[in-house]
Amino acid sequence: MSLVRPQVAPPRPWTYPVAAEHLMGNGVRVLAHDLPGQYVLSLRVVVPTALSAEPPGKEGIAAMTARLLDEGTSAHDAEAFAELMERRGMVLGAGVSDGGLLVDVDVPKRHLETAAGLVREAVADAIFPETEVRRILRNRLAEIEQERASASHRAAKELARTLWAPGERAALPTGGTRETVGALTRDDLVEFHATSVGPQGATVVVAGDLTGVPVAEVLEGTLGTWSAPRHRQVPPPAAPVPAPDAARVVVVDRPDSVQTEISVGRPGPDRSTPHGWAPHPVISFVLGGSPSARIDAVLREEKGYTYGIRSAFRPRVAGGSFVTAGSVRSEVTGEAVEILLTILDGAARAGFTDDELRAGVDYVAKTAPGRYATADAVADETAALALERLPLDFTTRTLRALPGLTRDDLDAAYRRVARGEWTVVLVGDAGTIVPALEGRVAGPVVTVDL
Amino acid sequence: MPLDYPIHRRTLPNGLRVVVSPDHTVPNVTVNLWVGVGSRHETLGRTGFAHLFEHLMFQGSRNVRSGEHFEALMAEGGRLNATTWFDRTNYFETVPTGAVELALWLEADRHGHLLDAVTQENLDNQRDVVKEEKRQRYDNQPYGTALIDVYAAVFPEGHPYHHPTIGSMEDLDAASLADVHAFFRRYYAPDNTVLTLCGDITPDAGFELVERHFGGLPSSAGKARAHHAQLEPITEPVRVDRHEVVPNDRLHIAFRLPVDETDEFLAAAVALDCIGGLGTSRLVKRLVRREQTALGAHATAWGLVDGASLGFVVLDVAPGVDAATVEAAFAEELDAFLAGGPTEVELEASLAQSERSWLSALASQEERADLISHHLLLHDDPEVVNTHLDRLRAVTAEQVVAAAHRWLRPQSRAVVAYLGSEDAADENSEDAGSEAVA
Numbered sequence: 001m002s003l004v005r006p007q008v009a010p011p012r013p014w015t016y017p018v019a020a021e022h023l024m025g026n027g028v029r030v031l032a033h034d035l036p037g038q039y040v041l042s043l044r045v046v047v048p049t050a051l052s053a054e055p056p057g058k059e060g061i062a063a064m065t066a067r068l069l070d071e072g073t074s075a076h077d078a079e080a081f082a083e084l085m086e087r088r089g090m091v092l093g094a095g096v097s098d099g100g101l102l103v104d105v106d107v108p109k110r111h112l113e114t115a116a117g118l119v120r121e122a123v124a125d126a127i128f129p130e131t132e133v134r135r136i137l138r139n140r141l142a143e144i145e146q147e148r149a150s151a152s153h154r155a156a157k158e159l160a161r162t163l164w165a166p167g168e169r170a171a172l173p174t175g176g177t178r179e180t181v182g183a184l185t186r187d188d189l190v191e192f193h194a195t196s197v198g199p200q201g202a203t204v205v206v207a208g209d210l211t212g213v214p215v216a217e218v219l220e221g222t223l224g225t226w227s228a229p230r231h232r233q234v235p236p237p238a239a240p241v242p243a244p245d246a247a248r249v250v251v252v253d254r255p256d257s258v259q260t261e262i263s264v265g266r267p268g269p270d271r272s273t274p275h276g277w278a279p280h281p282v283i284s285f286v287l288g289g290s291p292s293a294r295i296d297a298v299l300r301e302e303k304g305y306t307y308g309i310r311s312a313f314r315p316r317v318a319g320g321s322f323v324t325a326g327s328v329r330s331e332v333t334g335e336a337v338e339i340l341l342t343i344l345d346g347a348a349r350a351g352f353t354d355d356e357l358r359a360g361v362d363y364v365a366k367t368a369p370g371r372y373a374t375a376d377a378v379a380d381e382t383a384a385l386a387l388e389r390l391p392l393d394f395t396t397r398t399l400r401a402l403p404g405l406t407r408d409d410l411d412a413a414y415r416r417v418a419r420g421e422w423t424v425v426l427v428g429d430a431g432t433i434v435p436a437l438e439g440r441v442a443g444p445v446v447t448v449d450l
Numbered sequence: 451m452p453l454d455y456p457i458h459r460r461t462l463p464n465g466l467r468v469v470v471s472p473d474h475t476v477p478n479v480t481v482n483l484w485v486g487v488g489s490r491h492e493t494l495g496r497t498g499f500a501h502l503f504e505h506l507m508f509q510g511s512r513n514v515r516s517g518e519h520f521e522a523l524m525a526e527g528g529r530l531n532a533t534t535w536f537d538r539t540n541y542f543e544t545v546p547t548g549a550v551e552l553a554l555w556l557e558a559d560r561h562g563h564l565l566d567a568v569t570q571e572n573l574d575n576q577r578d579v580v581k582e583e584k585r586q587r588y589d590n591q592p593y594g595t596a597l598i599d600v601y602a603a604v605f606p607e608g609h610p611y612h613h614p615t616i617g618s619m620e621d622l623d624a625a626s627l628a629d630v631h632a633f634f635r636r637y638y639a640p641d642n643t644v645l646t647l648c649g650d651i652t653p654d655a656g657f658e659l660v661e662r663h664f665g666g667l668p669s670s671a672g673k674a675r676a677h678h679a680q681l682e683p684i685t686e687p688v689r690v691d692r693h694e695v696v697p698n699d700r701l702h703i704a705f706r707l708p709v710d711e712t713d714e715f716l717a718a719a720v721a722l723d724c725i726g727g728l729g730t731s732r733l734v735k736r737l738v739r740r741e742q743t744a745l746g747a748h749a750t751a752w753g754l755v756d757g758a759s760l761g762f763v764v765l766d767v768a769p770g771v772d773a774a775t776v777e778a779a780f781a782e783e784l785d786a787f788l789a790g791g792p793t794e795v796e797l798e799a800s801l802a803q804s805e806r807s808w809l810s811a812l813a814s815q816e817e818r819a820d821l822i823s824h825h826l827l828l829h830d831d832p833e834v835v836n837t838h839l840d841r842l843r844a845v846t847a848e849q850v851v852a853a854a855h856r857w858l859r860p861q862s863r864a865v866v867a868y869l870g871s872e873d874a875a876d877e878n879s880e881d882a883g884s885e886a887v888a
Contacts, residue, residue: 003663005513006555008526009548012477037475079739083730089802107805135742141771142745145697148591257580259590285524292506292521301517304578307586323556327586359525366527370544373476374813395709 014369016395017378019205022216024224028199031386032215033207033378037295041112041208042379045103045119045223046386048201050237051096052169057183059169061175061192064136064184066094066101069122069197078132081118084360090115092122096174098237099317100387101197106376107394109209116222119320124226140181147173148450151261151427154252155325158265158425158448163246163321170240170316178229198231199223203386207370239319242267249437251447253430260333260428261325262309265338268314268322268417270315271388278401279413280313282360286352286410287311287344288324288361294343295324305332309340313417317388322417330429334436341422341441351411360410403423427450453836455818458653459826462661464669465641469822469832470656471648475816479550479649482542482559482819484827486674487637489617490610490756491538498580498617499532499625503633505576507541508532512563516572519556519777526552529816534615537755538827544816547650551659557645558663561638568630584616592696593868600704600762601865603688610678610756635672640664642671644826648819677756681706683857688864695870698745700769701777702866707761707857710753711829717845717853719751719759723800724792724850725783725858726763727751730799732783733763743771743779755828761858772866781860788859791851806840 019031054061070085070092071078085092088111093104103123107115147153157173164171175181204223206215246267271277288295288311299305309326324344328336352360372395373379385394426433430447437445459472489500510516523530523543530543541561545553588594598614605612639826645664647656699858708714726733726749737744752760765780767773792800811817812835825834 003555003558006551008546008552011527011546011548014477037473038813040813079730079735083795083799086728086730086799087802089806091803091806106806106810108802108809131713133740138742138768139745142698142766145769146592149695149697151590181502182674194543216684257586257590261590290520290524292517297517300579301575304575305582307579307583327582327590329582329585339682362527363524366546367529368527369476370527370529370815371476373478373815376813 011366016114016368016381016399016424019382019392023069024220026199026224026226028223028226029203029209030216030219031203031382031392032210033205033375033382034210035207035378036209036211036339037374038375039109040106040375041109041206042375043105043107043112043115043119044379044383045123045207046203046205046383047101047123048233048236048387048389049096049196050101050234051098051174052237053234054169055188055273057180058188059172059180060140060174061184061188062096062101062196063175064140064181065189065197066096067136068128068132068189069094069103069126071136072127072129073121073125074127075121075125085118088114090118092119097387098170099316102383102387109213111201112206112213113218113222116218120222124228126193128189128193129185130186133189136180137184140175141178143175143283144178144181144330151254151257151327152260152325154254154450155261155263155425155427157325158250158252158427159265159423162248162250162425163242163267163423165241166242168240194228194230195232198228199226200231200233203383205379205382205386207225207379207382237318239270246423248443249424249426249441249445251430251433251445252256252425252427252450253447254427254450255429255431257428259327260330260426260433261327262337262340262426264324264344265423266322266417268313268315268320270318270320271394275413276401279362279405279409280401281319282357282405283410283414284312285360285363286349286356294347295340298339298343299328299336305329305336315388330432333426333428333433334440337424337437337439341424342405342424344418346419348415348420352407352414354407357405357407357410361402361405365399368399453812453839455812455823455835457832457836459832460657462640462665462703464665464667466660466664467644467826468657468660469644469826470644470651470653471646471818471822472652473648474650477547477650478481478544478565478815479547479647479651480542480544480549480815480819481553481557482646482648482823483540483561483839484644484823485539485541485638486642486827487539488535488537489613489615491637492613492617494608495621495624496629497613497621498563499621499629499633500539500614502577502580502622503630504532504539506572506630507560508562509572509576511560511568512566513559514556514567516567519560522556523549523553528553529834533693535735536611536615540820540823542816542820544649550647550651551638554659554663558667561643562667563819564638565631565634568627570627573625573630577625580622581619584619588616596700596702596866596868598691599692599866600702600864603690603866604684604704604706604760605681609681611758613753635670637671639669639671641669642666642674644823646819646822646826648822649815651888671690677755680682680709681758683859683862684864685861687861690866692866692868696868698769698773699773699870700868701765701767701773702762703765703777703780704762704864704866705858705862707751707759709755709757710759711834713845713849714853715751715753715759716842717849718857720797720800720845721787721792721850721854721858722749722751722761722763723803724796725749725787728796728803729800732787733765733780736783737765737776737779741779743768743776773869777865784858784860788851788854791847797847797850801842805839808839
């Protein structure tokens with residue numbers, strides 16, 4: 001017995017949670033989201049910086065500074081600090097993007113004050129002990145080797161190097177290279193921390209069940225006392241300039257690989273684009289966001305060449321990219337690349353369909369309440385808004401723009417990016433791949449070592 | 451803070467066990483099904499089949515064309531997937547409240563009437579997709595096949611956990627449409643399935659909808675076999691060395707553990723936390739921070755039901771350091787732990803980290819639904835979501851020591867070592883540049 005397919009009732013209107021805003025005595029902005037039932041609180045500290053302001057030859061210094069924040073402070077050595085965090089169920093991560101430094105903490109509700117105190121200690125009083133500096137830098141060098149061994153990491157690195165102009169910070173890994181990390185000293189890190197990490201322009205986000213939590217009081221007594229006399233803000237980053245010869249095919253030789261990692265990219269917008277952000281996630285979904293999307297409908301469901309290939313716009317604080325990435329078995333690389341580029345160019349030529357527009361808009365709009373349902377996810381999005389210098393109603397406004405999108409909006413947004421010229425990076429067995437590309441891709445094919 | 455996530459439970463006449471757990475904070479409902487079949491049910495020559503079958507569940511059923519399950523739900527704002535593991539297969543979607551009945555209709559169509567639509571073409575296509583999944587996640591990754599070696603080293607041939615869920619590609623090649631039909635009839639039925647609705651729905655509405663769509667499916671699963679008896683610890687160390695091109699040597703040190711949801715398993719998991727699972731574990735302090743012979747140390751305990759669980763420590767050996775030195779230090783730390791037991795601080799840290807990670811999992815409606823289905827299917831106790839932390843708090847230092855003495859002795863370890871080949875090692879020492887910084 002089967003029943004008739006049920007009708008779907010339309011969802012209720014939904015808006016992104018509104019944060020309570022508060023400015024602390026030291027100028028740090030606090031954004032608090034009270035989310036009942038979310039017993040693990042998420043705390044984020046956003047310090048605007050610009051990766052492009054790293055000293056030349058010392059690229060990676062911002063990321064290494066972030067990693068060393070909790071590896072020894074004026075009050076606690078690295079082990080003692082780790083133990084204090086762990087006994088309170090706290091977990092801390094810190095990293096950087098092109099436009100800022102982000103500290104990321106999750107902690108059970110009752111330990112918020114301890115956590116906020118430890119975060120203040122990390123951002124304000126990190127002392128960069130020589131032994132910890134040596135260890136973290138050495139681990140980064142080992143990590144570079146691990147990233148080289150991973151086809152997807154290696155592809156991402158080569159794509160950045162090929163897509164952006166030489167000398168652009170975006171062309172290098174965020175965590176730096178063997179040469180630049182090898183050039184760092186403790187003094188460099190101490191100086192960078194003193195001048196680049198401070199409360200000016202900083203935002204603290206706290207999200208979770210705040211019932212009975214005196215948020216303002218707790219934060220004033222901890223992160224509200226953060227000062228950094230030598231801290232000076234730098235201008236926000238500019239969008240990276242594409243390489244003049246970005247439109248080419250680079251094969252990274254990874255002998256005996258059973259698959260080829262494919263990465264196809266183009267420069268793209270950041271979320272503040274004057275054309276509006278709303279069409280971009282819809283395009284990502286329609287082209288490469290599901291097994292039924294244009295790419296996987298052919299390469300996975302029809303041909304069985306891949307486990308899945310995804311397309312997505314990747315906004316930075318300034319500028320961004322549109323990247324399609326995934327892996328196919330080595331023997332079919334030539335055909336798969338040709339099909340993939342045909343699909344990507346075909347969408348620009350012929351545009352999207354009404355069905356695609358509707359399905360994509362519905363997916364992006366209707367998944368929003370679930371995508372932002374946890375303290376963690378809300379804290380991440382609000383911290384991203386702060387980092388990207390976007391207004392706090394950005395998320396809701398973008399969602400509201402979705403139902404009004406037309407095929408023309410999608411086509412125009414995609415055509416601003418897809419111009420028939422792609423940066424194609426293939427990581428795999430060059431001996432198999434290179435001959436198979438002949439006649440299938442335009443222009444020369446360059447092979448580089450792993 | 452005692453947890454009180456609501457658990458409303460009912461069993462349909464056809465054997466389908468259902469839980470509705472209302473939570474109206476988000477206008478979404480998660481539909482989560484666990485089917486009592488995983489790779490542990492596979493027999494020699496038929497490995498990987500449960501997982502391949504899971505893929506076929508998206509290729510159409512009586513009233514649903516191939517791919518439509520994904521398309522129909524995503525277009526309504528659904529986020530969905532399915533996974534296969536040793537002990538079970540799960541299917542899940544989180545949808546806006548108004549689409550929950552569509553989700554149940556789609557699930558009932560494939561869980562009741564898959565075979566009307568399965569074709570040789572779909573089987574061949576998804577077999578290719580699964581092969582690419584294996585290449586991507588195992589064969590083309592450094593250390594990608596290490597856990598497959600671990601399973602084979604820890605569990606004897608013929609044991610349910612001896613082979614990985616992804617299975618062998620030769621076995622997949624041998625799979626026929628007849629196998630698909632037999633497998634569906636044997637395992638896919640309401641009396642071998644549980645269903646959880648978690649989110650913006652009342653118990654009455656939830657039970658009514660499940661009854662409407664699943665009530666008509668026949669209880670037809672074959673009789674479940676009894677679980678294997680508890681496997682005793684290994685008595686002599688087992689060793690597997692793989693010489694491969696890897697960025698640095700890596701040791702996987704594994705142990706058999708007691709089955710899940712026993713006091714002894716919880717105690718053994720705490721012991722592993724103290725030894726290598728915490729950010730302040732003994733191995734991290736000594737090998738990563740002080741001696742700096744390892745780049746990282748991690749430990750995990752996977753609770754399983756069929757005669758054993760699995761615990762393992764992963765040690766990334768620092769470039770230029772002999773893996774044997776690191777393994778010897780590991781054995782020393784293990785001996786010291788067996789002799790002295792956990793410190794109060796270690797127990798406090800283990801409990802605090804377990805508490806945060808449990809609460810974080812429950813914070814998401816999707817994961818909460820999955821945990822409810824998990825404990826409903828495998829332990830017939832969905833209340834575990836509320837009681838687990840109380841059980842963890844009750845674990846004593848004595849229990850931890852006793853569990854470690856029984857399960858985590860050095861002679862009970864199986865070591866899978868991924869070692870750079872001679873050529874690769876030369877290249878690494880030159881490229882790693884550790885001297886330049888040190």
